[in-house]
Amino acid sequence: MVDDIQQVKVGGVMASLIPKEIEQVTGIKPIESVLDKPYMLDKDINLIVDDLPLDYSILHEIDYEYPIQNAYITFMSKGCSRKCKFCAVPKIEPNHKGFVSTIDKFNHITRLYGEQKDLLLMDNNALASKKDFSKIITEIKQMGFISNSTYTDSNQLRIAIRNLRLGINNKAYIRYSYKLIHILGKKTKGKTHERYYKNLEKYELLHLETTTKINLISVYPKIAKTYEKIRFKRPKLRFIDFNQGIDCRYINEENMKLLSEIPIRPLRIAFDYITLKKQYINAVTLAAKYGIKELSNYILFNFIDKPDELYKRLEINNNLSKELNIHIYSFPMKYLPLFGEDAKHRNYIGKHWNKKFIRAIQSILNVTKGIVAPSCCNEKGNFFKKAFGNDLSEFNKLLYMPETYIIYRKLFEELGYTQQWQTSFRKLTEEELKIILPIIETGDFKNYEEQIQSPSLKKLMIHYTISRDIVKKAKIKGSTQTQLKQIIDNS
Numbered sequence: 001m002v003d004d005i006q007q008v009k010v011g012g013v014m015a016s017l018i019p020k021e022i023e024q025v026t027g028i029k030p031i032e033s034v035l036d037k038p039y040m041l042d043k044d045i046n047l048i049v050d051d052l053p054l055d056y057s058i059l060h061e062i063d064y065e066y067p068i069q070n071a072y073i074t075f076m077s078k079g080c081s082r083k084c085k086f087c088a089v090p091k092i093e094p095n096h097k098g099f100v101s102t103i104d105k106f107n108h109i110t111r112l113y114g115e116q117k118d119l120l121l122m123d124n125n126a127l128a129s130k131k132d133f134s135k136i137i138t139e140i141k142q143m144g145f146i147s148n149s150t151y152t153d154s155n156q157l158r159i160a161i162r163n164l165r166l167g168i169n170n171k172a173y174i175r176y177s178y179k180l181i182h183i184l185g186k187k188t189k190g191k192t193h194e195r196y197y198k199n200l201e202k203y204e205l206l207h208l209e210t211t212t213k214i215n216l217i218s219v220y221p222k223i224a225k226t227y228e229k230i231r232f233k234r235p236k237l238r239f240i241d242f243n244q245g246i247d248c249r250y251i252n253e254e255n256m257k258l259l260s261e262i263p264i265r266p267l268r269i270a271f272d273y274i275t276l277k278k279q280y281i282n283a284v285t286l287a288a289k290y291g292i293k294e295l296s297n298y299i300l301f302n303f304i305d306k307p308d309e310l311y312k313r314l315e316i317n318n319n320l321s322k323e324l325n326i327h328i329y330s331f332p333m334k335y336l337p338l339f340g341e342d343a344k345h346r347n348y349i350g351k352h353w354n355k356k357f358i359r360a361i362q363s364i365l366n367v368t369k370g371i372v373a374p375s376c377c378n379e380k381g382n383f384f385k386k387a388f389g390n391d392l393s394e395f396n397k398l399l400y401m402p403e404t405y406i407i408y409r410k411l412f413e414e415l416g417y418t419q420q421w422q423t424s425f426r427k428l429t430e431e432e433l434k435i436i437l438p439i440i441e442t443g444d445f446k447n448y449e450e451q452i453q454s455p456s457l458k459k460l461m462i463h464y465t466i467s468r469d470i471v472k473k474a475k476i477k478g479s480t481q482t483q484l485k486q487i488i489d490n491s
Protein backbone atom coordinates (compact mmCIF):
# COMPACT_ATOMS: atom_id res chain seq x y z
CA MET A 1 0.00 0.00 0.00
CA VAL A 2 2.98 2.36 0.34
CA ASP A 3 6.03 3.12 -1.81
CA ASP A 4 8.41 3.43 1.09
CA ILE A 5 8.34 1.72 4.50
CA GLN A 6 8.86 5.12 6.14
CA GLN A 7 5.36 6.06 5.01
CA VAL A 8 4.00 3.60 7.54
CA LYS A 9 3.36 5.45 10.77
CA VAL A 10 3.50 3.56 14.04
CA GLY A 11 2.24 5.12 17.22
CA GLY A 12 0.19 4.40 20.31
CA VAL A 13 0.86 2.74 23.63
CA MET A 14 3.27 -0.04 22.61
CA ALA A 15 5.16 2.27 20.26
CA SER A 16 5.70 4.72 23.11
CA LEU A 17 6.82 2.07 25.57
CA ILE A 18 9.18 -0.05 23.46
CA PRO A 19 10.09 2.13 20.44
CA LYS A 20 13.63 0.76 20.02
CA GLU A 21 12.40 -2.81 19.81
CA ILE A 22 9.81 -1.85 17.19
CA GLU A 23 12.44 -0.02 15.14
CA GLN A 24 14.82 -2.99 15.34
CA VAL A 25 12.19 -5.39 14.07
CA THR A 26 10.39 -3.24 11.48
CA GLY A 27 12.85 -0.53 10.49
CA ILE A 28 10.16 2.03 11.23
CA LYS A 29 10.90 4.77 13.75
CA PRO A 30 7.75 4.97 15.86
CA ILE A 31 6.15 8.19 16.99
CA GLU A 32 6.46 8.20 20.75
CA SER A 33 4.09 9.88 23.20
CA VAL A 34 1.00 11.88 22.19
CA LEU A 35 0.50 13.90 19.00
CA ASP A 36 0.00 17.18 20.82
CA LYS A 37 1.81 19.55 18.46
CA PRO A 38 1.10 20.57 14.87
CA TYR A 39 2.98 18.87 11.99
CA MET A 40 3.92 15.84 14.09
CA LEU A 41 2.22 13.33 11.82
CA ASP A 42 2.31 15.15 8.52
CA LYS A 43 4.69 17.98 7.72
CA ASP A 44 2.05 19.68 5.55
CA ILE A 45 -0.83 19.56 7.99
CA ASN A 46 -1.12 22.10 10.74
CA LEU A 47 -3.42 19.98 12.92
CA ILE A 48 -3.00 18.90 16.52
CA VAL A 49 -4.22 15.34 16.29
CA ASP A 50 -4.69 15.04 20.04
CA ASP A 51 -7.23 17.90 19.98
CA LEU A 52 -9.41 16.33 17.30
CA PRO A 53 -12.77 14.85 18.28
CA LEU A 54 -13.30 11.19 17.52
CA ASP A 55 -14.63 10.19 14.12
CA TYR A 56 -17.75 8.26 15.15
CA SER A 57 -18.64 7.50 11.52
CA ILE A 58 -16.00 4.76 11.30
CA LEU A 59 -17.94 2.72 13.86
CA HIS A 60 -20.55 2.14 11.15
CA GLU A 61 -18.06 0.80 8.62
CA ILE A 62 -17.89 -2.53 10.42
CA ASP A 63 -20.34 -5.13 11.73
CA TYR A 64 -18.94 -5.22 15.24
CA GLU A 65 -20.88 -3.04 17.66
CA TYR A 66 -18.78 -1.37 20.30
CA PRO A 67 -20.64 -1.67 23.60
CA ILE A 68 -19.88 1.94 24.48
CA GLN A 69 -20.48 3.62 21.16
CA ASN A 70 -23.34 5.79 22.42
CA ALA A 71 -21.05 7.95 24.54
CA TYR A 72 -18.95 11.05 24.24
CA ILE A 73 -15.51 9.49 24.52
CA THR A 74 -12.94 12.10 25.46
CA PHE A 75 -10.72 13.48 28.25
CA MET A 76 -10.72 16.69 30.26
CA SER A 77 -7.21 16.48 31.70
CA LYS A 78 -4.02 14.86 30.43
CA GLY A 79 -1.19 12.93 32.03
CA CYS A 80 -0.74 12.53 35.75
CA SER A 81 1.10 14.25 38.58
CA ARG A 82 2.46 10.92 39.90
CA LYS A 83 5.02 8.47 38.58
CA CYS A 84 3.88 5.00 39.68
CA LYS A 85 6.43 2.43 38.54
CA PHE A 86 3.86 0.00 37.14
CA CYS A 87 2.07 2.60 35.03
CA ALA A 88 2.52 3.60 31.38
CA VAL A 89 1.07 7.08 31.78
CA PRO A 90 4.27 8.89 32.90
CA LYS A 91 5.95 7.65 29.72
CA ILE A 92 3.08 8.12 27.29
CA GLU A 93 1.72 11.40 28.60
CA PRO A 94 4.60 12.89 30.57
CA ASN A 95 3.15 16.39 30.87
CA HIS A 96 0.29 16.89 33.23
CA LYS A 97 -2.43 19.27 32.05
CA GLY A 98 -5.02 19.88 34.76
CA PHE A 99 -7.83 21.04 32.48
CA VAL A 100 -8.51 20.55 28.80
CA SER A 101 -11.67 22.39 27.78
CA THR A 102 -13.91 19.92 25.99
CA ILE A 103 -17.12 21.80 25.31
CA ASP A 104 -16.18 22.57 21.67
CA LYS A 105 -15.43 18.90 21.02
CA PHE A 106 -18.69 17.98 22.72
CA ASN A 107 -20.68 20.42 20.54
CA HIS A 108 -18.92 19.20 17.41
CA ILE A 109 -19.78 15.55 18.16
CA THR A 110 -23.41 16.47 18.93
CA ARG A 111 -23.73 18.46 15.71
CA LEU A 112 -22.16 15.85 13.47
CA TYR A 113 -23.19 12.53 15.02
CA GLY A 114 -26.14 13.45 17.24
CA GLU A 115 -26.42 13.63 20.99
CA GLN A 116 -24.71 10.77 22.85
CA LYS A 117 -26.14 9.17 25.96
CA ASP A 118 -23.13 8.86 28.25
CA LEU A 119 -19.83 10.58 28.89
CA LEU A 120 -16.76 8.37 28.99
CA LEU A 121 -13.74 10.24 30.27
CA MET A 122 -10.34 8.67 29.75
CA ASP A 123 -8.53 11.03 32.16
CA ASN A 124 -5.66 9.26 33.85
CA ASN A 125 -5.98 11.05 37.14
CA ALA A 126 -8.72 13.65 37.07
CA LEU A 127 -8.31 14.55 40.75
CA ALA A 128 -4.66 15.45 40.17
CA SER A 129 -6.16 18.57 38.57
CA LYS A 130 -6.79 19.78 42.14
CA LYS A 131 -8.17 23.36 41.82
CA ASP A 132 -8.98 22.80 38.14
CA PHE A 133 -11.20 19.87 39.05
CA SER A 134 -14.11 22.25 39.70
CA LYS A 135 -13.69 23.56 36.11
CA ILE A 136 -14.02 19.98 34.85
CA ILE A 137 -17.24 19.51 36.81
CA THR A 138 -18.65 22.86 35.68
CA GLU A 139 -18.05 21.98 32.04
CA ILE A 140 -19.54 18.50 32.51
CA LYS A 141 -22.69 20.16 33.84
CA GLN A 142 -22.72 22.56 30.87
CA MET A 143 -22.76 19.52 28.64
CA GLY A 144 -26.03 18.49 30.28
CA PHE A 145 -24.70 15.87 32.67
CA ILE A 146 -26.21 16.61 36.06
CA SER A 147 -27.62 14.15 38.59
CA ASN A 148 -30.63 12.24 37.22
CA SER A 149 -30.36 13.90 33.80
CA THR A 150 -31.95 11.90 31.01
CA TYR A 151 -31.29 11.37 27.36
CA THR A 152 -33.58 10.57 24.46
CA ASP A 153 -32.14 8.93 21.35
CA SER A 154 -31.54 11.34 18.47
CA ASN A 155 -33.17 10.54 15.14
CA GLN A 156 -30.17 8.61 13.86
CA LEU A 157 -31.64 8.05 10.39
CA ARG A 158 -32.08 11.80 9.88
CA ILE A 159 -28.43 12.31 10.92
CA ALA A 160 -27.21 9.48 8.67
CA ILE A 161 -29.08 10.81 5.63
CA ARG A 162 -27.86 14.36 6.31
CA ASN A 163 -24.28 13.07 6.51
CA LEU A 164 -24.75 11.19 3.25
CA ARG A 165 -25.95 14.41 1.64
CA LEU A 166 -22.87 16.16 3.02
CA GLY A 167 -20.66 13.39 1.62
CA ILE A 168 -19.30 12.36 5.03
CA ASN A 169 -18.02 8.77 4.96
CA ASN A 170 -20.44 7.36 2.38
CA LYS A 171 -19.45 3.75 3.04
CA ALA A 172 -20.29 4.05 6.74
CA TYR A 173 -23.54 5.96 6.34
CA ILE A 174 -24.87 3.71 3.57
CA ARG A 175 -24.38 0.71 5.88
CA TYR A 176 -25.77 2.55 8.89
CA SER A 177 -28.86 3.92 7.08
CA TYR A 178 -29.54 0.46 5.69
CA LYS A 179 -29.29 -1.04 9.17
CA LEU A 180 -31.54 1.61 10.74
CA ILE A 181 -34.31 1.37 8.15
CA HIS A 182 -34.42 -2.41 8.52
CA ILE A 183 -34.39 -2.37 12.32
CA LEU A 184 -37.32 0.01 12.23
CA GLY A 185 -39.06 -1.90 9.40
CA LYS A 186 -39.40 -4.90 11.74
CA LYS A 187 -41.40 -2.74 14.15
CA THR A 188 -43.95 -1.62 11.56
CA LYS A 189 -47.32 -3.34 11.31
CA GLY A 190 -50.27 -3.73 8.93
CA LYS A 191 -50.66 -1.14 6.16
CA THR A 192 -47.72 0.91 7.40
CA HIS A 193 -45.55 -2.21 7.08
CA GLU A 194 -46.74 -2.79 3.52
CA ARG A 195 -46.17 0.84 2.48
CA TYR A 196 -42.77 0.94 4.19
CA TYR A 197 -41.48 -2.19 2.47
CA LYS A 198 -42.96 -1.17 -0.90
CA ASN A 199 -40.81 1.94 -0.73
CA LEU A 200 -37.74 -0.09 0.20
CA GLU A 201 -38.43 -2.44 -2.69
CA LYS A 202 -38.96 0.42 -5.15
CA TYR A 203 -35.61 1.96 -4.20
CA GLU A 204 -33.81 -1.40 -4.11
CA LEU A 205 -33.08 -1.13 -0.42
CA LEU A 206 -34.01 -4.65 0.57
CA HIS A 207 -30.41 -5.86 0.40
CA LEU A 208 -27.20 -4.10 1.36
CA GLU A 209 -25.58 -5.05 -1.95
CA THR A 210 -28.18 -3.08 -3.94
CA THR A 211 -28.42 -0.15 -1.52
CA THR A 212 -27.07 3.11 -2.88
CA LYS A 213 -26.56 6.56 -1.44
CA ILE A 214 -28.84 8.21 -3.98
CA ASN A 215 -31.69 5.79 -3.27
CA LEU A 216 -31.34 6.18 0.47
CA ILE A 217 -31.59 9.95 0.09
CA SER A 218 -34.58 9.54 -2.26
CA VAL A 219 -36.54 7.18 -0.03
CA TYR A 220 -35.98 9.18 3.14
CA PRO A 221 -38.82 11.77 2.63
CA LYS A 222 -41.23 8.85 2.07
CA ILE A 223 -40.39 6.97 5.25
CA ALA A 224 -39.24 9.83 7.51
CA LYS A 225 -42.61 10.32 9.25
CA THR A 226 -43.01 6.61 9.97
CA TYR A 227 -39.43 6.43 11.21
CA GLU A 228 -39.88 9.39 13.55
CA LYS A 229 -43.21 8.07 14.85
CA ILE A 230 -42.01 4.56 15.64
CA ARG A 231 -38.38 5.04 16.66
CA PHE A 232 -37.43 4.51 20.32
CA LYS A 233 -37.91 7.73 22.27
CA ARG A 234 -38.17 6.71 25.91
CA PRO A 235 -35.81 8.78 28.09
CA LYS A 236 -32.87 6.94 29.67
CA LEU A 237 -30.64 8.00 32.52
CA ARG A 238 -27.25 9.37 31.51
CA PHE A 239 -24.03 8.35 33.17
CA ILE A 240 -20.46 9.51 33.42
CA ASP A 241 -17.56 7.16 33.81
CA PHE A 242 -14.05 8.32 34.69
CA ASN A 243 -12.92 5.12 33.12
CA GLN A 244 -9.27 5.13 34.30
CA GLY A 245 -10.22 5.50 37.95
CA ILE A 246 -9.96 8.13 40.64
CA ASP A 247 -6.95 8.50 42.92
CA CYS A 248 -8.04 7.90 46.54
CA ARG A 249 -5.09 9.94 47.84
CA TYR A 250 -6.60 13.10 46.37
CA ILE A 251 -10.16 12.53 47.54
CA ASN A 252 -11.59 15.00 50.06
CA GLU A 253 -15.04 16.30 51.08
CA GLU A 254 -14.89 19.07 48.50
CA ASN A 255 -14.13 17.01 45.40
CA MET A 256 -16.40 14.12 46.48
CA LYS A 257 -19.26 16.60 46.81
CA LEU A 258 -18.49 17.82 43.28
CA LEU A 259 -18.46 14.23 42.00
CA SER A 260 -21.84 13.60 43.60
CA GLU A 261 -23.34 16.48 41.59
CA ILE A 262 -22.84 14.65 38.31
CA PRO A 263 -24.35 11.26 37.37
CA ILE A 264 -21.20 9.23 37.93
CA ARG A 265 -21.65 5.45 37.61
CA PRO A 266 -19.65 3.62 38.55
CA LEU A 267 -17.14 5.62 40.56
CA ARG A 268 -13.89 3.78 39.93
CA ILE A 269 -11.25 4.03 42.62
CA ALA A 270 -7.88 2.35 42.37
CA PHE A 271 -6.61 0.28 45.32
CA ASP A 272 -3.14 -0.57 44.03
CA TYR A 273 -1.42 -1.27 47.35
CA ILE A 274 -2.62 -2.39 50.79
CA THR A 275 -0.70 0.58 52.24
CA LEU A 276 -3.40 2.81 50.69
CA LYS A 277 -5.95 1.16 52.97
CA LYS A 278 -6.65 4.24 55.09
CA GLN A 279 -7.04 6.63 52.15
CA TYR A 280 -9.04 4.06 50.19
CA ILE A 281 -11.53 3.41 53.02
CA ASN A 282 -11.85 7.15 53.56
CA ALA A 283 -12.59 7.68 49.84
CA VAL A 284 -15.24 4.93 49.72
CA THR A 285 -16.84 6.13 52.95
CA LEU A 286 -17.04 9.67 51.58
CA ALA A 287 -18.57 8.36 48.34
CA ALA A 288 -21.28 6.57 50.36
CA LYS A 289 -21.84 9.72 52.44
CA TYR A 290 -22.52 11.69 49.24
CA GLY A 291 -24.91 9.08 47.89
CA ILE A 292 -22.60 7.42 45.32
CA LYS A 293 -23.65 3.80 45.64
CA GLU A 294 -22.07 2.02 42.70
CA LEU A 295 -18.32 1.74 42.82
CA SER A 296 -15.77 -0.13 40.87
CA ASN A 297 -12.27 -0.86 41.89
CA TYR A 298 -9.00 -1.70 40.15
CA ILE A 299 -6.79 -3.99 42.23
CA LEU A 300 -3.24 -4.47 40.98
CA PHE A 301 -1.56 -7.76 41.83
CA ASN A 302 1.64 -9.60 40.88
CA PHE A 303 3.65 -6.37 41.29
CA ILE A 304 5.41 -5.88 44.65
CA ASP A 305 2.37 -7.11 46.61
CA LYS A 306 1.95 -10.43 48.36
CA PRO A 307 -1.01 -12.74 47.62
CA ASP A 308 -2.39 -12.07 51.13
CA GLU A 309 -2.61 -8.39 50.26
CA LEU A 310 -4.84 -9.16 47.29
CA TYR A 311 -7.17 -11.08 49.59
CA LYS A 312 -7.15 -8.31 52.18
CA ARG A 313 -8.07 -5.65 49.62
CA LEU A 314 -10.92 -7.75 48.26
CA GLU A 315 -12.08 -8.44 51.80
CA ILE A 316 -12.08 -4.71 52.57
CA ASN A 317 -14.33 -4.15 49.55
CA ASN A 318 -16.60 -6.97 50.61
CA ASN A 319 -16.91 -5.52 54.11
CA LEU A 320 -17.37 -1.93 52.93
CA SER A 321 -20.12 -3.01 50.54
CA LYS A 322 -22.02 -4.52 53.44
CA GLU A 323 -21.33 -1.84 56.04
CA LEU A 324 -22.13 1.11 53.79
CA ASN A 325 -24.88 -0.58 51.78
CA ILE A 326 -23.13 0.11 48.49
CA HIS A 327 -21.90 -2.05 45.61
CA ILE A 328 -18.20 -2.29 44.99
CA TYR A 329 -17.20 -4.36 41.98
CA SER A 330 -13.51 -5.27 42.10
CA PHE A 331 -11.34 -5.89 39.06
CA PRO A 332 -8.07 -7.60 40.04
CA MET A 333 -5.54 -6.70 37.36
CA LYS A 334 -2.36 -8.66 36.86
CA TYR A 335 0.79 -6.59 36.61
CA LEU A 336 2.91 -7.05 33.51
CA PRO A 337 6.14 -5.10 32.99
CA LEU A 338 6.05 -2.30 30.44
CA PHE A 339 9.69 -2.23 29.41
CA GLY A 340 12.52 -4.62 28.61
CA GLU A 341 12.43 -8.32 27.83
CA ASP A 342 9.59 -9.01 30.26
CA ALA A 343 7.33 -6.64 28.33
CA LYS A 344 7.45 -8.98 25.35
CA HIS A 345 5.52 -11.84 26.89
CA ARG A 346 2.67 -12.31 29.31
CA ASN A 347 4.32 -14.75 31.72
CA TYR A 348 5.95 -12.35 34.16
CA ILE A 349 5.78 -13.53 37.78
CA GLY A 350 6.07 -10.95 40.59
CA LYS A 351 8.54 -11.40 43.46
CA HIS A 352 5.96 -12.82 45.89
CA TRP A 353 3.99 -14.79 43.31
CA ASN A 354 4.48 -17.99 41.37
CA LYS A 355 2.89 -19.63 38.36
CA LYS A 356 0.45 -21.72 40.39
CA PHE A 357 -0.83 -18.76 42.43
CA ILE A 358 -1.33 -16.64 39.33
CA ARG A 359 -3.24 -19.45 37.69
CA ALA A 360 -5.34 -19.97 40.80
CA ILE A 361 -6.40 -16.29 40.76
CA GLN A 362 -7.04 -16.43 37.04
CA SER A 363 -9.10 -19.59 37.48
CA ILE A 364 -11.26 -17.89 40.10
CA LEU A 365 -11.66 -14.84 37.90
CA ASN A 366 -12.32 -17.00 34.87
CA VAL A 367 -15.56 -18.07 36.48
CA THR A 368 -16.60 -14.48 37.23
CA LYS A 369 -15.36 -12.91 33.96
CA GLY A 370 -12.78 -10.94 35.89
CA ILE A 371 -15.17 -9.26 38.30
CA VAL A 372 -15.42 -9.80 42.04
CA ALA A 373 -18.97 -8.73 42.86
CA PRO A 374 -20.03 -7.64 46.33
CA SER A 375 -21.61 -10.39 48.39
CA CYS A 376 -24.76 -8.37 48.92
CA CYS A 377 -25.48 -8.70 45.16
CA ASN A 378 -25.37 -12.45 45.16
CA GLU A 379 -28.55 -14.23 46.18
CA LYS A 380 -26.63 -17.43 46.75
CA GLY A 381 -24.72 -15.97 49.67
CA ASN A 382 -21.34 -14.47 50.18
CA PHE A 383 -19.76 -14.78 46.78
CA PHE A 384 -16.42 -13.33 47.82
CA LYS A 385 -15.94 -15.83 50.65
CA LYS A 386 -17.04 -18.73 48.49
CA ALA A 387 -14.67 -17.74 45.70
CA PHE A 388 -11.64 -16.63 47.72
CA GLY A 389 -12.13 -18.46 51.01
CA ASN A 390 -13.51 -17.48 54.42
CA ASP A 391 -10.17 -16.24 55.69
CA LEU A 392 -6.53 -15.94 54.75
CA SER A 393 -5.76 -19.50 55.71
CA GLU A 394 -8.49 -20.84 53.38
CA PHE A 395 -7.34 -18.45 50.66
CA ASN A 396 -3.79 -19.76 50.94
CA LYS A 397 -5.03 -23.33 50.58
CA LEU A 398 -7.09 -22.30 47.58
CA LEU A 399 -3.96 -20.98 45.90
CA TYR A 400 -2.61 -24.54 46.03
CA MET A 401 -5.88 -26.18 44.96
CA PRO A 402 -5.76 -27.93 41.53
CA GLU A 403 -6.80 -25.47 38.84
CA THR A 404 -9.56 -27.68 37.42
CA TYR A 405 -11.10 -28.01 40.89
CA ILE A 406 -11.21 -24.22 41.19
CA ILE A 407 -12.82 -23.69 37.81
CA TYR A 408 -15.37 -26.48 38.20
CA ARG A 409 -15.73 -25.97 41.94
CA LYS A 410 -19.26 -27.28 42.36
CA LEU A 411 -18.73 -30.29 40.11
CA PHE A 412 -15.56 -31.50 41.85
CA GLU A 413 -17.10 -30.94 45.26
CA GLU A 414 -20.06 -33.09 44.21
CA LEU A 415 -17.72 -35.75 42.81
CA GLY A 416 -15.90 -35.75 46.14
CA TYR A 417 -12.46 -35.10 44.61
CA THR A 418 -12.06 -31.70 46.25
CA GLN A 419 -12.62 -33.23 49.70
CA GLN A 420 -10.12 -36.00 48.91
CA TRP A 421 -7.54 -33.44 47.85
CA GLN A 422 -8.24 -31.28 50.93
CA THR A 423 -7.88 -34.20 53.32
CA SER A 424 -4.59 -35.30 51.77
CA PHE A 425 -3.28 -31.73 51.61
CA ARG A 426 -4.15 -31.02 55.28
CA LYS A 427 -2.34 -34.18 56.41
CA LEU A 428 0.97 -33.15 54.85
CA THR A 429 3.79 -32.98 57.36
CA GLU A 430 6.32 -30.12 57.49
CA GLU A 431 8.83 -32.30 55.67
CA GLU A 432 6.35 -33.28 52.96
CA LEU A 433 5.29 -29.66 52.48
CA LYS A 434 8.92 -28.74 51.91
CA ILE A 435 9.07 -31.26 49.07
CA ILE A 436 5.71 -30.79 47.46
CA LEU A 437 4.96 -27.05 47.64
CA PRO A 438 7.84 -25.98 45.39
CA ILE A 439 6.69 -28.54 42.81
CA ILE A 440 3.09 -27.32 42.92
CA GLU A 441 4.27 -23.69 42.72
CA THR A 442 5.90 -24.31 39.34
CA GLY A 443 2.46 -25.00 37.91
CA ASP A 444 4.05 -27.74 35.80
CA PHE A 445 2.73 -31.20 36.67
CA LYS A 446 4.08 -33.24 33.77
CA ASN A 447 7.20 -34.69 35.35
CA TYR A 448 6.37 -34.72 39.03
CA GLU A 449 6.94 -38.47 39.30
CA GLU A 450 10.66 -38.01 38.73
CA GLN A 451 10.87 -35.57 41.62
CA ILE A 452 8.80 -37.45 44.23
CA GLN A 453 9.50 -40.81 45.83
CA SER A 454 6.72 -41.03 48.41
CA PRO A 455 3.61 -42.93 47.20
CA SER A 456 1.25 -40.73 49.25
CA LEU A 457 2.69 -37.57 47.69
CA LYS A 458 2.43 -39.12 44.24
CA LYS A 459 -1.21 -39.89 44.97
CA LEU A 460 -1.83 -36.27 45.96
CA MET A 461 -0.19 -35.02 42.77
CA ILE A 462 -2.66 -36.98 40.63
CA HIS A 463 -5.27 -34.34 41.51
CA TYR A 464 -3.17 -31.76 39.64
CA THR A 465 -3.09 -33.79 36.45
CA ILE A 466 -6.85 -33.70 35.86
CA SER A 467 -7.11 -31.25 33.01
CA ARG A 468 -9.99 -28.93 32.20
CA ASP A 469 -10.13 -30.52 28.76
CA ILE A 470 -11.39 -33.78 30.26
CA VAL A 471 -14.30 -31.93 31.84
CA LYS A 472 -14.95 -29.84 28.73
CA LYS A 473 -15.04 -32.91 26.49
CA ALA A 474 -17.28 -34.78 28.92
CA LYS A 475 -19.66 -31.81 29.05
CA ILE A 476 -19.79 -31.57 25.26
CA LYS A 477 -20.61 -35.27 25.07
CA GLY A 478 -23.33 -34.77 27.68
CA SER A 479 -21.74 -37.29 30.06
CA THR A 480 -23.34 -37.82 33.44
CA GLN A 481 -21.38 -37.25 36.67
CA THR A 482 -20.85 -40.98 37.05
CA GLN A 483 -19.50 -41.24 33.50
CA LEU A 484 -17.24 -38.23 34.11
CA LYS A 485 -15.92 -39.87 37.28
CA GLN A 486 -15.13 -42.97 35.28
CA ILE A 487 -13.37 -40.96 32.57
CA ILE A 488 -11.27 -39.18 35.19
CA ASP A 489 -10.45 -42.37 37.07
CA ASN A 490 -9.40 -44.09 33.85
CA SER A 491 -7.30 -41.21 32.57
Ligand code: SF4
Binds near residue numbers: 082124
Ligand atom coordinates in the same frame (compact mmCIF):
# COMPACT_ATOMS: atom_id res chain seq x y z
S1 SF4 B 1 -1.64 7.76 39.80
FE1 SF4 B 1 -2.58 6.42 38.26
S2 SF4 B 1 -2.22 7.41 36.29
FE2 SF4 B 1 -0.87 8.39 37.76
S3 SF4 B 1 1.08 7.32 37.50
FE3 SF4 B 1 -0.03 6.33 39.20
S4 SF4 B 1 -1.22 4.65 38.24
FE4 SF4 B 1 -0.52 6.03 36.60
